[in-house]
Amino acid sequence: MQANAYLEFNGQCEAAFKFYEQNLGGQIIMMMNHEGLPAEDKQQIPEDMQNMILHARLDLGSTVIMGSDTPTNRPVKPQGFSVSLLVDTPEEAERIFKALSENGSVRMPIEETFWAHRFGMVTDQFGTPWMVNCEKTM
Template sequence: MQINPYLFYDSNCEAAFKFYEKVLGGKIELMLRNAEGPPEMGTAPDRMQKIMHARMSIDGEVLMASDAPPDHFNKPQGFAVSLTVNDPAEAERRFKALSEGGSVNMPFSKTFFSKGFGMCNDQFGIPWMVNCPLED
């Protein structure tokens, strides 16, 4: 069995995935637009270029997402995407990149349980936790 995060965006999935590709070193494997779906889907003309399904690989892990229809989008809450990075400097770099244009809930710093840990919301509203564990 495999469990993967599936994120819903407020019409900015493509921008978010291009951002993650850049700052997390991910590789976009699929970016399926509504226009590529069957005509019977009945997609509104202004939603044709929005993302129906996206898939990204990041260091062997998979992140999936789509643009939620406007009447189905809810602000993300009650979860965070957790990123574990073994090198403290690299963990801090990724935390700073993810939090740029967003908000920091807990600044990245050493804790009793890690070499570095921080919590933020990225510029797309997605909550992240970046952790550099004590053990390698």
């Protein structure tokens, strides 16, 4: 079994996944908008959603992040979770944290803790909450 994060956006899914691909070092495997649906299915999609993302998948090594845009009448605000990134070096943690912080809001600055060489919490410019963690060996 594998558990993966599925993120929902308010029309920013494409921009978010391109940003994540560039800054997290992954690869977008799939990005499909509603416009690509078969004609009979496309008729059920409101006009203002045709160019929004139906499904996106970003592979990050052994981890996958998926996402989509929500219908315009059902905007979402992420709450009660964070996407946690476990990285190998303090330098990688700081680089990723800096990128995710750009136009976002820092919830806990990245710093050394009793369990980690670096740990920090941020909500990125797309509204996704992240934890960046470079653990110490115990």
